Amino acid sequence: xxxxxIDDLTTAYRTAATTVSDVVDGVLASIADxxxxxxxxxxxxRSELLLRAKQLEAADPTSLPLYGIPFGVKDSIDVAxxxxxxxxxxxxxxxxxxxxxxxxxxxAGAIYVGKTNLDQFATGLNxxxxxxxxxxxxxGGELIxxxxxxxxxxxxxxxQVPFAVATDTAGSGRVPPALNGIVGLKPSRGLISTxxxxxxxxxxxxxxxxxxxxxxxxxxxDVVAAPDDRDPFTRLRRREAPDPGTLRIGLPDPxxxxxxxxxxxxxxxxxxxxxxxxxxxRVVTAPFGPFLxxxxxxxxxxxxxxxxxxxxxxxxxxxxxVLPVISTIMQSGDRYSAVDVFAAEHRLGELKTExxxxxxxxxxxxLPAIGTTFTVDQVLADPIATNTMLxxxxxxxxxxxxxxxxxxxxxxxxxxxxxxxxxxxxLADDRVLAVAAALSGDLVPPAAPPPGRxxxxxxxxxxxx
Amino acid sequence: xxxxxIDDLTTAYRTAATTVSDVVDGVLASIADxxxxxxxxxxxxRSELLLRAKQLEAADPTSLPLYGIPFGVKDSIDVAxxxxxxxxxxxxxxxxxxxxxxxxxxxAGAIYVGKTNLDQFATGLNxxxxxxxxxxxxxGGELIxxxxxxxxxxxxxxxQVPFAVATDTAGSGRVPPALNGIVGLKPSRGLISTxxxxxxxxxxxxxxxxxxxxxxxxxxxDVVAAPDDRDPFTRLRRREAPDPGTLRIGLPDPxxxxxxxxxxxxxxxxxxxxxxxxxxxRVVTAPFGPFLxxxxxxxxxxxxxxxxxxxxxxxxxxxxxVLPVISTIMQSGDRYSAVDVFAAEHRLGELKTExxxxxxxxxxxxLPAIGTTFTVDQVLADPIATNTMLxxxxxxxxxxxxxxxxxxxxxxxxxxxxxxxxxxxxLADDRVLAVAAALSGDLVPPAAPPPGRxxxxxxxxxxxx
Numbered sequence: 043x044x045x046x047x048i049d050d051l052t053t054a055y056r057t058a059a060t061t062v063s064d065v066v067d068g069v070l071a072s073i074a075d076x077x078x079x080x081x082x083x084x085x086x087x088r089s090e091l092l093l094r095a096k097q098l099e100a101a102d103p104t105s106l107p108l109y110g111i112p113f114g115v116k117d118s119i120d121v122a123x124x125x126x127x128x129x130x131x132x133x134x135x136x137x138x139x140x141x142x143x144x145x146x147x148x149x150a151g152a153i154y155v156g157k158t159n160l161d162q163f164a165t166g167l168n169x170x171x172x173x174x175x176x177x178x179x180x181x182g183g184e185l186i187x188x189x190x191x192x193x194x195x196x197x198x199x200x201x202q203v204p205f206a207v208a209t210d211t212a213g214s215g216r217v218p219p220a221l222n223g224i225v226g227l228k229p230s231r232g233l234i235s236t237x238x239x240x241x242x243x244x245x246x247x248x249x250x251x252x253x254x255x256x257x258x259x260x261x262x263x264d265v266v267a268a269p270d271d272r273d274p275f276t277r278l279r280r281r282e283a284p285d286p287g288t289l290r291i292g293l294p295d296p297x298x299x300x301x302x303x304x305x306x307x308x309x310x311x312x313x314x315x316x317x318x319x320x321x322x323x324r325v326v327t328a329p330f331g332p333f334l335x336x337x338x339x340x341x342x343x344x345x346x347x348x349x350x351x352x353x354x355x356x357x358x359x360x361x362x363x364v365l366p367v368i369s370t371i372m373q374s375g376d377r378y379s380a381v382d383v384f385a386a387e388h389r390l391g392e393l394k395t396e397x398x399x400x401x402x403x404x405x406x407x408x409l410p411a412i413g414t415t416f417t418v419d420q421v422l423a424d425p426i427a428t429n430t431m432l433x434x435x436x437x438x439x440x441x442x443x444x445x446x447x448x449x450x451x452x453x454x455x456x457x458x459x460x461x462x463x464x465x466x467x468x469l470a471d472d473r474v475l476a477v478a479a480a481l482s483g484d485l486v487p488p489a490a491p492p493p494g495r496x497x498x499x500x501x502x503x504x505x506x507x
Numbered sequence: 508x509x510x511x512x513i514d515d516l517t518t519a520y521r522t523a524a525t526t527v528s529d530v531v532d533g534v535l536a537s538i539a540d541x542x543x544x545x546x547x548x549x550x551x552x553r554s555e556l557l558l559r560a561k562q563l564e565a566a567d568p569t570s571l572p573l574y575g576i577p578f579g580v581k582d583s584i585d586v587a588x589x590x591x592x593x594x595x596x597x598x599x600x601x602x603x604x605x606x607x608x609x610x611x612x613x614x615a616g617a618i619y620v621g622k623t624n625l626d627q628f629a630t631g632l633n634x635x636x637x638x639x640x641x642x643x644x645x646x647g648g649e650l651i652x653x654x655x656x657x658x659x660x661x662x663x664x665x666x667q668v669p670f671a672v673a674t675d676t677a678g679s680g681r682v683p684p685a686l687n688g689i690v691g692l693k694p695s696r697g698l699i700s701t702x703x704x705x706x707x708x709x710x711x712x713x714x715x716x717x718x719x720x721x722x723x724x725x726x727x728x729d730v731v732a733a734p735d736d737r738d739p740f741t742r743l744r745r746r747e748a749p750d751p752g753t754l755r756i757g758l759p760d761p762x763x764x765x766x767x768x769x770x771x772x773x774x775x776x777x778x779x780x781x782x783x784x785x786x787x788x789r790v791v792t793a794p795f796g797p798f799l800x801x802x803x804x805x806x807x808x809x810x811x812x813x814x815x816x817x818x819x820x821x822x823x824x825x826x827x828x829v830l831p832v833i834s835t836i837m838q839s840g841d842r843y844s845a846v847d848v849f850a851a852e853h854r855l856g857e858l859k860t861e862x863x864x865x866x867x868x869x870x871x872x873x874l875p876a877i878g879t880t881f882t883v884d885q886v887l888a889d890p891i892a893t894n895t896m897l898x899x900x901x902x903x904x905x906x907x908x909x910x911x912x913x914x915x916x917x918x919x920x921x922x923x924x925x926x927x928x929x930x931x932x933x934l935a936d937d938r939v940l941a942v943a944a945a946l947s948g949d950l951v952p953p954a955a956p957p958p959g960r961x962x963x964x965x966x967x968x969x970x971x972x
Contacts, residue, residue: 244853271864274856347845351853354846380812380843381819388709388816391739399736 045072045201048111048258055103055110062095062110062153069112069155072202080175080187081196083117083127085156094153106151107265114197114206115144116190117157118164119249120238128240129162129172132363133356141238143207143249143266150265155203158193162368163353164209164242166190167217167432168421171365176418179221181459184417188218188432190242191250195222198252205253205262211242212340213436215250219448220411220461225478226448227251227259228439230468232277234263235270243348246440256449256479263471280469284405286480289473291318292328292404299330302431304414310460311410314451318408321480326404332396333407337437339393341430343386345441347375367425390441397442401467406477409435411448411461435463443468447478510537510666513576513723520568520575527560527575527618534577534620537667545640545652546661548582548592550621559618571616572730579662579671580609581655582622583629584714585703593705594627594637597828598821606703608672608714608731615730620668623658627833628818629674629707631655632682632897633886636830641883644686646924649882653683653897655707656715660687663717670718670727676707677805678901680715684913685876685926690943691913692716692724693904695933697742699728700735708813711805711905721914721944728936745934749870751945754938756783757793757869764795767896769879775925776875779916783873786945791869797861798872802902804855806895809847810906812840832890855906862907866932871942874900876913876926900928908933912943 046054054060070088073081095110103109117127120137121144127134140148148154161171169192170176177187180199187196191208195218198206208215210228219226227250234249241247249266253259267279293315301308319325339345349372350357357364357372364372400407413434421428439446444465451462462481466474511519519525535553538546560575568574582592585602586609592599605613613619626636634657635641642652645664652661656673660683663671673680675693684691692715699714706712714731718724732744758780766773784790804810814837815822822829822837829837865872878899886893904911909930916927927946931939 244856245849272860274859344845348849350846351850375845378845380809380840380845380848381815383845383848384710384813385816391709394739395737 045254046204047254048108048204048261051111051204052103052109062098063092065110065112066091066095066153069202072200076200076202078175079196080159080172080177081193081200081202082114083129083157083159083174083193084124086154091153091155098151098153101151107261108147109151110153111151111205112153112155112203113147114155114158114194114203116160116194116206116208118160118209118240118242119144119207121154121157124157126240127157128164129160129174130363131173132360139238142235142270143238146266146268147207147262158191158197158206158208160192161190161214162365163349164190164211164214165349165368165371167213167429167436168416168425169218170418170421170425171367173365178418179459181221181223181457183457184419185221185415185458186418186421188221190214191218191252194252195219195224195226198222198254199224205251205258208250208252209239209242210248210250211246211440213433213439215248215252216411216436216439216446216448216463217432219252221415221459223450223459223461225253225256225259225450225482227263227471227475228446229263229267229471230277230445231440231443232273232275233267233279233471235268235273235276237270237272241352243345244352245348246345248440256447256475256482259447260475277469279471282472284473284476286476287323289322289405289477290324290326290403291322291477292326292400292407293318294328294330294409299410300413300434301410302414306454306456307410307414307458307460310452310454314460314462318481328404328407329400332393332400333438333442336390336393336397336441337434339386339390340437340441341433344375344378344382345386346371347378347383350375394442398467405466406470406474407465408477409463409465411435411463415458439465445469445471445474447474449478449482451481510719511669512719513573513669513726516576516669517568517574527563528557530575530577531556531560531618534667537665541665541667543640544661545624545637545642546658546665546667547579548594548622548624548639548658549589551619556618556620563616563618566616572726573612574616575618576616576670577618577620577668578612579620579623579659579668581625581659581671581673583625583674583705583707584609584672586619586622589622591705592622593629594625594639595828596638597825602703604703607700607735608703611731611733612672612727623656623662623671623673625657626655626679627830628814629655629676629679630814630833630836632678632894632901633881633890634683635883635886635890636832638830643883644924646686646688646922648923649884650686650880650923651883651886653686655679656683656717659717660684660689660691663687663719664689670716670723673715673717674704674707675713675715676711676905678898678904680713680717681876681901681904681911681913681928682897684717686880686924688915688924688926690718690721690724690915690947692728692936692940693911694728694732694936695742695910696905696908697738697740698732698744698936700733700738700741702735702737706817708810709817710813711810713905721912721940721947724912725940742934744936747937749938749941751941752788754787754870754942755789755791755868756787756942757791757865757872758783759793759795759874764875765878765899766875767879771919771921772875772879772923772925775917775919779925779927783946793869793872794865797858797865798903798907801855801858801862801906802899804851804858805902805906806898808851809840809843810851811836812843812848815840859907863932870931871935871939872930873942874928874930876900876928880923904930910934910936910939912939914943914947916946
């Protein structure tokens with residue numbers, strides 16, 4: 043996947059190698075070039091974007107951390123004046139307030155480009171559950187883009203925007219980056235305000251970020267991580283600057299890993315693990331059972347009923363407006379009792395205490411982000427089972443209050459993307475990013491290039507123009 | 508209420524004015540004197556207690572912070588070798604492990620005396636829901652002792668032990684101290700391990716402390732507050748040493764206070780408020796609505812179903828072993844769905860954000876601990892409505908993740924106890940204790956008396972001998 047990074051664009055602006063108007067034109071041209079491929083649900087008017095570009099051009103490019111950086115927003119997050127659809131046209135409403143996460147980006151100089159496609163009501167990990175065109179991974183071969191943040195990942199992976207704002211409840215912010223060869227961060231819950239997000243499962247929802255590399259993610263996180271008293275889960279970021287080489291890297295016994303019979307994916311992952319064993323000094327074997335047990339609680343437990351608090355009324359009053367697979371999943375929430383919820387929360391509490399003790403022996407845990415990939419047809423043929431497999435390594439993340447970053451990790455022998463997921467306990471975001479950066483050969487925070495110096499691989503103008 | 512405080516006993520030991528054996532004899536004599544008044548469910552054997560006394564007498568009294576201090580334990584908390592009954596003899600089992608909170612006390616030199624009475628399954632705020640004798644308040648007039656920690660409060664208020672370990676889910680650790688003229692602390696959840704406590708409502712349970720004065724509470728808290736990885740809610744205590752005179756004291760508009768027609772209690776509370784207005788410089792008016800709204804969520808919402816996760820099976824298999832009022836309350840949990848739980852948790856999340864913002868304008872909130880009192884017959888005649896009234900000011904405490912201390916605040920014109928409750932946000936325990944101490948004229952932390960000097964009001968030997 044080509045396309046400028048945040049750092050590429052920032053350098054280009056500061057060296058006057060490009061203008062915001064040119065970048066905006068480039069984004070619109072690249073969106074037009076791809077046609078209606080299911081990436082975007084709505085795109086801002088060209089006139090609005092050029093007006094915004096002109097405003098920015100009147101400012102000093104060094105005055106704003108995200109000066110002139112275009113971005114996409116998953117269509118479950120409000121932008122004032124724009125319809126929020128959740129990929130359900132009959133549910134759509136025109137937002138009157140902009141979500142604080144988007145507001146902070148705009149204040150930092152970033153340019154809102156449009157709303158990206160998603161599995162309806164952010165319910166799914168595969169990207170096929172949409173009445174709009176079904177996005178395909180940039181890797182081709184009819185591979186799904188992953189979900190629910192299917193369009194956000196594709197917008198970044200296809201080089202249209204350097205970053206996107208997405209969400210992650212059970213893996214929606216990690217599976218799509220894994221399938222598109224980009225970087226995804228699911229921060230600790232409460233670091234980024236969820237105000238203005240239509241909840242999927244409110245006790246677990248998290249805003250997530252996608253970009254082309256880890257330093258770009260870190261740049262965006264610095265802008266959007268901020269306490270918000272209106273968010274019940276808000277908490278302060280804990281800053282640290284660890285040397286990744288000194289951290290204890292947890293890896294499960296390979297026998298505990300599941301690739302669902304996908305031997306090429308298993309080989310690609312084991313190759314990546316071998317590199318970890320060479321690159322990091324302190325590798326420890328991590329018990330994986332408590333993590334998986336928490337994941338099973340999510341997809342076999344009562345949390346699905348939480349979605350009904352948000353969408354139950356709409357589902358009853360508009361049964362034909364909801365995709366059948368979404369309707370089936372949501373209605374399954376009705377079979378759980380209050381006692382079921384409390385019992386599951388108690389079991390989760392026990393698992394949390396087990397996992398807390400595991401963090402004493404390791405600083406991060408590294409897993410495959412996904413155990414296998416699917417084509418669109420494979421998912422449509424078996425929508426529930428394939429979705430469950432896609433979430434094998436992601437379901438437990440928010441339940442256990444973890445943070446996680448996904449980074450590309452090579453290709454399978456048959457050309458599909460492999461990805462690693464770095465997990466840490468709550469508020470270990472900086473640690474997770476440092477390891478993710480080391481895995482992908484980047485530095486965090488990004489070193490500012492000397493002014494005027496061209497960077498290796500600089501492709502800004504060729505791509506955005 | 509007479510009886511030695513922790514500080515009294517410590518001084519007596521250090522000046523050799525008494526021995527542990529004498530104190531133990533005194534405790535057993537005072538228990539025998541009161542007869543079976545419903546305070547204790549079980550008392551340790553005299554031989555065991557004297558053996559423990561002899562062990563302590565071989566040690567230096569200055570070597571242990573709670574050297575030779577007798578205490579009681581609510582009978583929902585495990586002590587190895589002793590039956591845990593929850594005031595339900597058919598439910599009782601012999602504990603094999605001692606709860607860490609009790610373990611830490613014993614390690615600090617304190618002497619476990621016995622298990623105290625409670626509302627069955629810790630379900631109630633009135634103390635009448637027990638198959639054992641129903642405890643009466645030390646204030647007489649057939650007043651209830653309050654619940655569910657009825658016996659813990661009575662053991663302290665009647666001077667039998669200087670402190671007791673109790674619990675607080677919806678007010679069980681605050682209503683009994685209010686009705687018995689002693690001090691109660693419901694710390695921030697997670698400060699004291701709940702391991703070894705049979706849960707009432709696990710997501711809200713909290714270990715609480717009762718003593719004769721605030722400095723004694725602070726001494727015990729220092730011993731028992733400790734992180735425990737086995738407790739899902741564990742968190743670190745935040746130490747501060749505020750000057751209470753500089754704190755902003757929140758008081759609701761008097762019109763928002765409810766005394767259920769009890770004019771003498773209203774008068775006593777308003778007199779105490781008038782003293783607050785004189786003694787503290789920075790008094791602010793605090794909106795009380797969000798607190799009450801959270802309290803209503805508890806007693807009209809699905810949390811009652813949480814008790815069924817613990818006791819539902821026993822209730823089904825032993826319907827005749829459970830008091831009818833407890834059975835009725837518990838079974839009401841069956842009518843709630845999973846959606847009800849999530850919806851209530853979401854509403855609670857909104858209220859938490861409102862309350863969080865209120866703490867910006869005040870450091871503590873002071874309320875009546877109870878709005879009125881009841882006799883045993885009044886409660887038996889209307890067990891649900893009276894219980895709800897008793898929890899009017901306490902129901903919301905754990906739901907909103909607050910900490911609270913109850914201190915005596917004079918008498919009503921007809922001789923009943925009035926009490927103030929000081930509330931703070933999570934981890935503001937030291938602040939709450941400092942204000943509670945100021946309200947009751949004590950100092951926190953307790954100033955160590957010069958060795959050998961007799962303290963004013965020293966009554967140790969007369970009481971324990």
